[in-house]
Amino acid sequence: MRAYLPNVTKTLGGPDGWDTPFYVQNAGAVQTTVESSFYRFSDGAFIACHKRADLPPGASLLDDPNADVDLPADTQFSVVVRSYGAPVAAVVHQLQGSGRTTQAASYSGFTVGATTVYLPNVTRRFYGYDVPFIVQDLATAPATVTASFISFDGSSVFITQFTVQPGRSAVVDPDYTDGLQDGTQYAVTLRSTQPIGVVINAHNESLGPLAYSHDGLTAGANRLYAPYAVKGGPGGMFSPIVVQNVSPTTTDVTLTFAPIVGGAAQAFALASVAAGASRAFDPRFTLGTTIPCAAASATCLGPGEYSLTISAAGPIAAVVLPNTDTTAGAYLAAAELSGRAIVPVAMRSVGGTNGWSSSMYLLSAVGTAATLRYYRTADGTLSLVDRVDLVGGSSLKVDAR
Structure with a gap:
């Protein structure tokens, strides 16, 4: 039983650089022994293995690379977690800076991979955002990966190919990829000869600075569920939603917002989303425009907090992006609901009264x-x-x- 972490770092960029403490939770009913193997990005070399025996059911272990003396500083790793006794789940917290320069983003580790992965929103210098993605090979043989980019307006298509070694990771950074256009949003589809896991790490150094992360999507569904969307929330929070059509034909998409406090739902249509392409719904604006709107209408989402369902005739995938002018976040809309969820770490005032809480x-x-x-x-x-x-x-x- 394994979990894969495509991006783990120790003081990457300098003493105040990226640190990525990660948590591994025993998701089974018996004790387990956990080993975490670190492989260096630059050359794929095995660097270290950390072992924790007798991890109880439901419990989590914490591994903070900045505190690990056997890991070199200013270095990026892929990590393979092996569990002997029970299944595990993992989450990685990516942290950089302090005070006003703090950036924080999290992603979930992978227990299974896929040979096709969807990334609804990848950008190159788009209002300050660069959205690199990191691909880890979850198999025992090298993976040849083909990444297909389609701009949101359909005017630009770009394809690149690369190889990833078993357990190792490779990165594609749009800001430094020849053939992609500045100021552009892309839908990306990755196809691989071996199962892979993919994490997106979005950065905006001109605002904030800001960062968010999320996993790539391995499948779509005709109906998706998003627990939280907002317009005019705390700090001016709003939630753009980006929907990717992962079916082979053009489809119409319907977004239905149900107020959390109760009341009438509002529904909006994104018409004729091409196969493989993405379309964004930004609640700040009148549907299909960049004209700001405030009051609820047939073309404007009213202020409030909502649960959201997204539906289409063919399979779709989606990411929700709750953010403000000074914060950023992302999560994936769920293709199905489950009676049980595993959360490797939840925090309450960690670091003091104003510290991290979940x-x-x-x-x-x-x-x-x-x-x-x-x-x-x-x-x-x-x-x-x-x-x-x-x-x-x-x-x-x-x-x-």
């Missing part, structure tokens, strides 16, 4: 209650059992503070 949104299809069990990372002790009430078709915020 919030979660639970979206229910028909269920009326959920039970959350919190295990202390240090020793796996069950610290809290919390039961919350749910409303079918709506979302609930759970704040760890």
